[in-house]
Amino acid sequence: MADRVAVVAVAQTKFAPKRAEVNYAEMAYEVINRVLTDTGLDLDKDIGSKISCSQDIWDGQTISNIGITDVIGGHLHSEEKMPMDGSTAVFYGTVGILSGEYDCALLMAHTKMSQTNRNVVNNVAFDPIYTRMLGLDYTSAAALQAKRYMYKYGITSEQVAKVVIKNLSNAALNPNAHQSGEFSIADILSSPMLASPLHTLDVAPDTDGAVAIILASEKKAKSITDKPVWVKGMGVCYDAHYLGDRDLADCMALERASAQAYRMAKIKNPRKDVDVIELGDEFSYQELLWLEGLGICGRGEAGHLTESGITAMKGKLPVNPSGGLLGGVPANVAGLNRVAEAALQLRGEAGDHQVKNPKTALAQGHSGFCGQHHCVIVLGKE
Amino acid sequence: MKRNVAIIGGGQTYHAARRHDVDQAEMVNEAVRRALDDAGLTIDEIDLVLLGNMEFFEGMHMTDCWLVHGTGAYGRPGLKITTGGTVGATIVCAGAHHVASGLFDRVLCIGFEKQEEGDTGAILSGVASPLWGRSMAGAAVGYFAMLATSYMAAWGAKEEHSAMVAVKARQNARKNKYAHLKIDLKMEDVMNSKMLAYPIKLHDMCPASNGACAVILADEKTAKKRCKKPVWIRAMDTAHNEQFELDWRDVKTKRPIFSKVSSSRIYKKLGVTKPSEYFDVFEVYEPATWSELLWYEDLGICGPGEGFKLIEKGMTNIDGPIPVNPSGGVLSTNCIGASAMLRVWEAALQIRGDAEEHQVPKDVRRALTTAYGGTNWTVITALSKSLDE
Numbered sequence: 001m002a003d004r005v006a007v008v009a010v011a012q013t014k015f016a017p018k019r020a021e022v023n024y025a026e027m028a029y030e031v032i033n034r035v036l037t038d039t040g041l042d043l044d045k046d047i048g049s050k051i052s053c054s055q056d057i058w059d060g061q062t063i064s065n066i067g068i069t070d071v072i073g074g075h076l077h078s079e080e081k082m083p084m085d086g087s088t089a090v091f092y093g094t095v096g097i098l099s100g101e102y103d104c105a106l107l108m109a110h111t112k113m114s115q116t117n118r119n120v121v122n123n124v125a126f127d128p129i130y131t132r133m134l135g136l137d138y139t140s141a142a143a144l145q146a147k148r149y150m151y152k153y154g155i156t157s158e159q160v161a162k163v164v165i166k167n168l169s170n171a172a173l174n175p176n177a178h179q180s181g182e183f184s185i186a187d188i189l190s191s192p193m194l195a196s197p198l199h200t201l202d203v204a205p206d207t208d209g210a211v212a213i214i215l216a217s218e219k220k221a222k223s224i225t226d227k228p229v230w231v232k233g234m235g236v237c238y239d240a241h242y243l244g245d246r247d248l249a250d251c252m253a254l255e256r257a258s259a260q261a262y263r264m265a266k267i268k269n270p271r272k273d274v275d276v277i278e279l280g281d282e283f284s285y286q287e288l289l290w291l292e293g294l295g296i297c298g299r300g301e302a303g304h305l306t307e308s309g310i311t312a313m314k315g316k317l318p319v320n321p322s323g324g325l326l327g328g329v330p331a332n333v334a335g336l337n338r339v340a341e342a343a344l345q346l347r348g349e350a351g352d353h354q355v356k357n358p359k360t361a362l363a364q365g366h367s368g369f370c371g372q373h374h375c376v377i378v379l380g381k382e
Numbered sequence: 383m384k385r386n387v388a389i390i391g392g393g394q395t396y397h398a399a400r401r402h403d404v405d406q407a408e409m410v411n412e413a414v415r416r417a418l419d420d421a422g423l424t425i426d427e428i429d430l431v432l433l434g435n436m437e438f439f440e441g442m443h444m445t446d447c448w449l450v451h452g453t454g455a456y457g458r459p460g461l462k463i464t465t466g467g468t469v470g471a472t473i474v475c476a477g478a479h480h481v482a483s484g485l486f487d488r489v490l491c492i493g494f495e496k497q498e499e500g501d502t503g504a505i506l507s508g509v510a511s512p513l514w515g516r517s518m519a520g521a522a523v524g525y526f527a528m529l530a531t532s533y534m535a536a537w538g539a540k541e542e543h544s545a546m547v548a549v550k551a552r553q554n555a556r557k558n559k560y561a562h563l564k565i566d567l568k569m570e571d572v573m574n575s576k577m578l579a580y581p582i583k584l585h586d587m588c589p590a591s592n593g594a595c596a597v598i599l600a601d602e603k604t605a606k607k608r609c610k611k612p613v614w615i616r617a618m619d620t621a622h623n624e625q626f627e628l629d630w631r632d633v634k635t636k637r638p639i640f641s642k643v644s645s646s647r648i649y650k651k652l653g654v655t656k657p658s659e660y661f662d663v664f665e666v667y668e669p670a671t672w673s674e675l676l677w678y679e680d681l682g683i684c685g686p687g688e689g690f691k692l693i694e695k696g697m698t699n700i701d702g703p704i705p706v707n708p709s710g711g712v713l714s715t716n717c718i719g720a721s722a723m724l725r726v727w728e729a730a731l732q733i734r735g736d737a738e739e740h741q742v743p744k745d746v747r748r749a750l751t752t753a754y755g756g757t758n759w760t761v762i763t764a765l766s767k768s769l770d771e
Contacts, residue, residue: 062508078620098483100384
């Protein structure tokens with residue numbers, strides 16, 4: 001990229017199973033207010049692009065960005081909604097600044113999963129003609145993907161459980177997470193079965209919360225903060241919708257999205273060049289599958305990688321030091337939270353879950369069941 | 383913007399109330415194939431696919447994911463963006479940003495709606511705040527009724543004036559082979575049509591259409607190499623009014639209103655002082671007859687309170703000095719997610735001279751299009767035939 005775009009501010013609500021005291025606009029206001037206060041930017045004068053991530057069906061309102069137009073500063077200005085994972089807002093916000101149309105973009109993702117039933121919401125993401133009537137939801141589809149992946153590469157339940165153990169232990173160091181603790185393999189494998197092979201602790205819990213990020217052009221960024229975090233590379237890609245059209249153990253969309261991001265960031269060997277990863281572990285096994293899709297290890301090797309401790313907080317390549325989605329991050333907010341956590345790591349502001357001196361971080365988010373759409377963002381200190 | 387952006391192709395479906403012959407992916411694919419054919423590209427030459435529609439209007443969560451086999455997004459970069467009724471123009475705007483950024487050279491933009499698969503009135507009632515407005519179940523007709531009575535009371539316009547807009551739209555639509563309502567409508571048909579909410583009658587409102595539109599955007603180098611008649615995107619502007627601006631239906635309001643704010647910003651960017659002379663044709667988003675009259679005024683084509691006189695004198699007819707909606711507009715075809723993109727595409731066709739029977743009988747070098755949605759939101763787009771305009 002000839003011009004550069006930086007993350008200049010990050011704010012997150014505390015994530016909780018139910019935020020009954022606020023509506024979604026009030027939740028959004030919490031984080032928007034914080035990034036504005038941190039940067040001293042004026043919503044009307046300084047920030048040309050406003051992007052929100054959420055979905056009508058989660059919000060219970062048609063054209064649900066109507067509910068946050070005022071708090072995001074959309075009144076008499078541009079304001080757009082991406083009904084996708086929050087990571088895509090970073091992609092689109094960066095594009096807007098690179099186009100020369102805007103200097104600054106305010107990105108905000110919010111969802112109150114407590115407002116509705118995730119199984120019902122997820123079910124209507126399946127096509128209405130062939131698969132919806134089967135009663136599929138993200139969890140049952142993920143179970144199919146987990147089975148296929150584990151069968152194809154001989155990944156064991158114990159290896160998958162290690163992801164949960166690691167992430168929930170990391171989450172204990174993250175004050176925003178609401179699910180954490182020290183668990184044993186037996187604890188995970190004996191937690192209630194949701195859809196074989198997925199147990200309760202393998203699945204990201206229902207969570208309410210919001211995240212906001214401000215992006216700025218290079219010129220603007222340097223006047224806002226002395227700790228800009230640069231967007232070095234990014235990529236997005238769709239896979240097929242129908243589960244039968246895919247080998248669920250493959251992740252073509254993620255491979256392509258990361259290839260775009262690596263090319264842009266001039267990363268040749270991600271295992272060596274990336275220092276910390278925050279990825280979408282909506283289901284425990286996905287951390288392993290996505291690590292393979294990102295080219296961090298070969299196909300079927302992520303189980304051993306996790307067992308060897310490389311992805312642990314103090315390992316060579318920490319993955320989800322924040323605790324990831326298993327620690328409790330809402331749908332849609334997930335990807336923006338990944339980017340926010342990655343940026344905090346590079347700024348050295350991750351608190352108790354800070355990893356040692358990272359220079360390059362990778363954030364990944366996905367939309368749709370079994371990761372149909374992937375977004376990869378590479379961030380760098382320089 | 384850092385790079386010039388051109389529309390190098392586009393296409394639309396034949397719009398209709400019922401499309402039982404196709405599912406959503408197949409319908410979208412019709413527009414995509416026409417756009418690719420028009421641009422002389424294959425899908426493999428597309429760098430990025432952007433999709434927009436009314437989220438959940440057809441009871442489908444994440445249409446972008448379902449429709450990848452129809453949009454061409456399978457295995458390709460792509461995003462979905464939604465901004466209510468303005469989304470079709472938002473997608474073009476987003477596409478232009480992607481091209482201008484230098485990261486993508488050829489971007490496919492798609493808008494669609496298959497309204498027969500949902501209940502538009504019911505779901506539009508869900509627009510209102512669940513705490514403060516939901517129980518009114520207002521939907522769109524009620525809002526336009528308030529706007530219309532305000533307009534009539536303020537300026538002394540009569541129901542006949544809105545009927546003239548209805549007649550113009552449907553007569554223009556008869557010349558547009560893709561339009562949905564191609565009715566040989568007369569004044570008395572409109573005046574005698576069923577009253578929905580005074581003074582909005584059946585023929586004052588847009589239909590619920592099924593259809594899709596796709597346009598392909600490219601950078602200057604690609605456009606000049608691959609396209610004989612590129613149409614340039616010169617400026618775009620978006621403005622939203624927030625939901626609690628309750629005097630939105632008062633046509634005399636002194637408070638800043640989306641349409642005037644946005645058009646004045648775009649005129650400033652382009653140095654336009656007299657829009658009715660600067661632009662050769664307008665395509666505005668008019669879900670109801672009265673909103674077309676208000677667009678005339680808000681866009682500065684005429685002064686406040688003069689819109690109904692413009693239609694009375696036939697100034698905005700297809701062969702008038704200021705043609706507005708020669709395509710038949712939203713009043714004749716409203717597949718919501720595509721409607722704002724259709725304005726842009728129809729304006730591009732006018733500039734190319736490819737609008738066939740509904741081509742306006744004059745030299746078209748510049749065009750202005752508007753979108754309408756949400757709680758008074760718009761995206762305004764200015765197009766031109768050459769970069770020197």
